[in-house]
Amino acid sequence: MIEWFHPALLMIVGGLVLPLFKGAWQKSLSLIVPLLVILEVSQLTPGVNGTINFAGIELVLFKVDKLSLVFGWVFAFMAFIGNLYSLHITDTGQRVSAFLYIGSAFGVIFAGDWFTLLVSWEIMAFASAYLIFASKTQPAIKAGFRYLMVHVTGGVMLFGGIVLHGIQTGSFLFGPLEYGQGGSLAYTLILVSFMLNAAVPPLNAWLTDAYPEATVTGAVFLSAFTTKTAVYVLLRTYPGAEILVWFGVGMAIYGVVFAVLENDSRRLLGYHIVSQVGYMIAGIGIGTEMAINGVASHAFAHILYKGLLFMGAGAVIHMTGRRKLTELGGLYRTMPWTVALYMVGALAISAFPFFSGFVSKSMIIAAAAGDYSATAALLLTVASSGTFLHTGLKLPYYMFFGKDCGLRPSEPPKNMLFAMGIAAIFCVGIGVFPGLLYNLLPYPVEFEPYTATHITETLGVLMFTLLAFVLFLKYLDPENTISVDTDWFYRRGAKWFVWFANKPVLRWEQFLITLGDGPALRTLHRWSKRSLRLDTNIVDAAVNGVANTARRSGEGFRRLQTGIVSHYGLAIILGLIAMVGIFMLFGTGGV
Amino acid sequence: MIAKLVNFFGDSKYTRIRWRLLLVILALIVIADFLIDRHETENFWDAIPGWGAAFGFASCAAIIFISKFIGHKGGIMKDEDYYD
Numbered sequence: 001m002i003e004w005f006h007p008a009l010l011m012i013v014g015g016l017v018l019p020l021f022k023g024a025w026q027k028s029l030s031l032i033v034p035l036l037v038i039l040e041v042s043q044l045t046p047g048v049n050g051t052i053n054f055a056g057i058e059l060v061l062f063k064v065d066k067l068s069l070v071f072g073w074v075f076a077f078m079a080f081i082g083n084l085y086s087l088h089i090t091d092t093g094q095r096v097s098a099f100l101y102i103g104s105a106f107g108v109i110f111a112g113d114w115f116t117l118l119v120s121w122e123i124m125a126f127a128s129a130y131l132i133f134a135s136k137t138q139p140a141i142k143a144g145f146r147y148l149m150v151h152v153t154g155g156v157m158l159f160g161g162i163v164l165h166g167i168q169t170g171s172f173l174f175g176p177l178e179y180g181q182g183g184s185l186a187y188t189l190i191l192v193s194f195m196l197n198a199a200v201p202p203l204n205a206w207l208t209d210a211y212p213e214a215t216v217t218g219a220v221f222l223s224a225f226t227t228k229t230a231v232y233v234l235l236r237t238y239p240g241a242e243i244l245v246w247f248g249v250g251m252a253i254y255g256v257v258f259a260v261l262e263n264d265s266r267r268l269l270g271y272h273i274v275s276q277v278g279y280m281i282a283g284i285g286i287g288t289e290m291a292i293n294g295v296a297s298h299a300f301a302h303i304l305y306k307g308l309l310f311m312g313a314g315a316v317i318h319m320t321g322r323r324k325l326t327e328l329g330g331l332y333r334t335m336p337w338t339v340a341l342y343m344v345g346a347l348a349i350s351a352f353p354f355f356s357g358f359v360s361k362s363m364i365i366a367a368a369a370g371d372y373s374a375t376a377a378l379l380l381t382v383a384s385s386g387t388f389l390h391t392g393l394k395l396p397y398y399m400f401f402g403k404d405c406g407l408r409p410s411e412p413p414k415n416m417l418f419a420m421g422i423a424a425i426f427c428v429g430i431g432v433f434p435g436l437l438y439n440l441l442p443y444p445v446e447f448e449p450y451t452a453t454h455i456t457e458t459l460g461v462l463m464f465t466l467l468a469f470v471l472f473l474k475y476l477d478p479e480n481t482i483s484v485d486t487d488w489f490y491r492r493g494a495k496w497f498v499w500f501a502n503k504p505v506l507r508w509e510q511f512l513i514t515l516g517d518g519p520a521l522r523t524l525h526r527w528s529k530r531s532l533r534l535d536t537n538i539v540d541a542a543v544n545g546v547a548n549t550a551r552r553s554g555e556g557f558r559r560l561q562t563g564i565v566s567h568y569g570l571a572i573i574l575g576l577i578a579m580v581g582i583f584m585l586f587g588t589g590g591v
Numbered sequence: 592m593i594a595k596l597v598n599f600f601g602d603s604k605y606t607r608i609r610w611r612l613l614l615v616i617l618a619l620i621v622i623a624d625f626l627i628d629r630h631e632t633e634n635f636w637d638a639i640p641g642w643g644a645a646f647g648f649a650s651c652a653a654i655i656f657i658s659k660f661i662g663h664k665g666g667i668m669k670d671e672d673y674y675d
Contacts, residue, residue: 260658261668336597369634377634378646385650401601452627453637459620460643461650467617468651476655481668491674 006050006062007037007072008106008120011079015099019092027087030095034080037106041076044069048112057172060112066442067296071109071232073440074300075102077426078224078307085311085419086217097130098221105225109232114162114172117233121158121197125151128226131218132210140213146490147210150203154196161189177237191238197230200247200281201254204274205487208258211273212266212323216314219266223310224303227273231280231299240287245368248282249379251275256386258485263324263478265313265399269306272391275383276302276349282376283364289443290370294363297437301356301430305348308423309391312342315416316399319409325395325478330404337411339400341420346396348427350388350462356430358458359437359449366447385465393469398478620644 014033021029046069050061064072079102086095100123107120125148132144164186166172179187192203199207211222238244255275262268276298283295315338316331317323332339344355351357361384369377411417430437438445469476599605625640636642662668 256654257658257661258667260655261662330601332597332601336594339597340593366633374634378636381646382650382654385647386654389651389654453629456620456624456627457637457643460624460641460645461647463613463617463620464644464647465651466613468648468655470613472652472655475659479668480671481662482671482673483662483667484669484673 005040006106006110007040007076008103008110010037010040011099011103011106015096015103018096018099026092026095030083030087030099031080033099034076034083037079038076041069041072044072051112054115057115057166058113059116060173061116062110063112063174064110066440067235067292068109068232070296070300070440070442071228072106074228074303075105075109075225078102078221078303081304081307081419081423082217082221082224084422085220085314085416087415088413089215089217091134091215094131094134094215094218097127097134098218101127101131101221101225105229108229111174113174114166117174118155118159118162121229122155124226124229125155128222131222132214134215134218135213137213143210143213146487147206149490150196150206154193157189157196158193161186161193165190174236176239191241194230194234194237195247195281198227198234198277198281199230199274200251200277201274202486204251204254205485207273208267208270208485209487211270212264216318219314220307220310223269223273223306227277228299228303231277231284231295234281234284235292235295239284239292242285244285245282245373245376246285248278248280248285249376249383251278251281252380252383253386254278256383256390258483259386259390259394260476261479261481261483263326263480263482265316265323265325265328265395266310268325268390268395269309269313272309272349272387273306275387276306278383279361279364279380282380283367286364286367288367290447291364291367293438293441293443293445293447294360294367296441297360298357298364300437300440301348301360301427304423304426304430305345305356308345308420308427309342309349311416311420311423312338312345313395313399315412315420316409318412318416320407322405322407324480325398326480328399328405328407329402330400331407331409332400334408335400335411337417338420339396341417341424342396342400343392344424344427346388346392348431350392351384351458352431352462353450353455353458354428354431356427356437358431359434360430362449362454362458363447381461385461388462388465389469393466394476394478397473617644 010033014029018026018029044064046065048060048063052059052061082098082102083095086098089095104120104123104127108117108124111117111120129144129148129151132140132147135141162172165177168186177187177190196203196206207227211219214222234244252275255271255273255278259268259271259275262271280295280298280302283291283298313323316328316335319335320328320331322328348355348357351361365377365380365384368380434449438447600609621641621644624643629638629640636646
């Protein structure tokens with residue numbers, strides 16, 4: 001009975017009901033609904049529910065299996081943590097959009113057909129965009145429109161891909177795609193739209209452009225759901241697509257390089273979403289059971305530690321109003337809890353032993369080394385060093401330690417600290433008891449993270465990264481700059497486009513209008529007169545002629561029907577002879 | 592407790608102790624890497640003691656210098672009002 005209750009429905013109805021309540025009631029409800037969702041997810045068992053036939057297409061609204069459950073669990077936890085973190089806000093709109101956003105993310109991961117997926121996908125884009133607009137600053141509104149523009153484009157591509165796929169295969173059931181099945185265009189369109197949402201370079205810039213402009217609480221939700229639903233759908237549709245291995249490895253490095261250059265605290269973390277999702281994309285490309293387990297567990301761990309990091313950076317922005325590393329520093333004196341909780345997330349993302357990243361990320365690297373290519377494994381290890389360098393060392397050093405910026409903010413509100421605390425418990429809990437996470441994974445786990453070699457090697461990589469950081473610190477100072485990413489094409493490119501629309505296109509349009517008013521209109525008149533004459537004299541006459549002929553032939557045929565069988569027999573034989581004759585004369589070439 | 596721990600990493604009066612602690616930890620990691628049993632060598636680097644340490648240091652240095660080089664010389668880093 002309870003299995004019929006879709007977590008998406010719970011979140012979306014909950015979100016729509018929220019505005020009816022005020023103050024403490026609304027706040028309580030914003031925590032109770034996610035708790036109910038956790039309860040609901042705990043009751044789910046693999047199976048198909050909610051199949052409806054819509055206009056001849058079978059829609060499977062609610063399909064549960066082990067893989068979707070891994071994501072279901074972590075989405076439910078993050079729904080609670082995120083809402084606890086935003087408990088203090090008074091903006092109902094943000095709360096509602098977060099609910100709709102999470103609800104539609106559930107819609108994607110439990111979708112059994114392409115249309116349910118598409119609708120959920122689009123709601124996600126619009127609901128999440130509000131979390132950016134809600135900052136209400138000019139840069140945020142601009143970034144929000146760019147975010148929408150990019151996602152709407154992606155959505156159209158997905159729609160096109162789905163329609164092509166549906167027409168060519170006759171099925172709208174969501175499942176693995178193979179090149180050529182349903183046409184290579186459908187395959188490519190869907191792949192590109194999924195890669196766009198996963199922020200795979202060069203389609204990554206929407207993320208690092210928009211997330212830092214979102215509200216403090218909104219960015220926490222954003223960091224969790226969009227890229228990870230994309231990872232989920234890629235895992236479902238393109239496991240073992242080799243091209244993804246190299247896109248993923250490139251992405252892991254790309255994020256790290258840009259993070260070196262970044263001065264905005266949350267943009268730096270955004271580049272590390274790109275980098276971390278790179279591991280997952282590479283894992284999807286490898287596509288073995290171990291790699292898929294690795295991707296699912298890394299997505300699970302990632303949502304929690306990345307949420308924690310965004311909460312930590314958000315707490316600093318909330319208390320100081322500053323987001324640039326060049327304007328921060330020395331906050332450790334008055335925000336020790338924020339520092340400590342942030343560092344738990346940092347150690348988890350860096351994959352220190354006994355933290356969550358250690359038991360999840362290493363599974364992907366091991367799958368790469370064992371089943372795929374040593375080069376991929378080594379490059380992913382380089383990215384691991386970079387991850388610790390930025391999120392574990394550079395960001396906390398310049399934000400909390402380093403040069404004293406003179407600010408003495410207090411700790412953030414209690415609800416923020418508690419939310420961070422819960423996420424931190426997950427980060428350590430998964431690291432210490434990996435079995436809890438491994439039991440959820442789609443395939444049996446034959447991987448032991450805690451071997452002597454793995455521990456000493458990881459500690460070697462990480463602690464010598466720390467040594468290099470300390471030695472080369474002065475070269476790493478953040479600078480007051482922004483980095484040009486692929487958003488250049490539509491930010492600078494847009495100016496070219498506007499120029500193009502104003503000058504050549506507008507002039508051409510004007511020319512066409514004058515042409516239309518003058519000679520073109522006269523020509524059109526002349527032509528219409530001529531065609532009228534043609535119509536009355538020739539077409540009508542022809543129609544009348546045909547009708548008369550038909551009437552006369554009917555008359556003739558009527559007289560032919562003599563009712564004498566031998567006449568009919570003669571007609572049939574004559575017809576046959578005529579047919580054979582025609583066939584012998586012309587038929588050989590055509591048959 | 593947490594405040595004290597955080598303070599230890601921030602306060603400059605502990606700089607010397609922090610350095611010593613770091614060096615001790617680094618030494619222990621390298622020594623441990625030489626002592627452990629390495630019968631399960633899946634990749635060539637698993638057989639090399641001290642590999643992780645060398646690779647970590649080199650990676651970090653490479654990331655810092657190559658990225659800054661690309662950022663400055665490759666025209667990636669622009670003034671903050673670049674798009675305005």
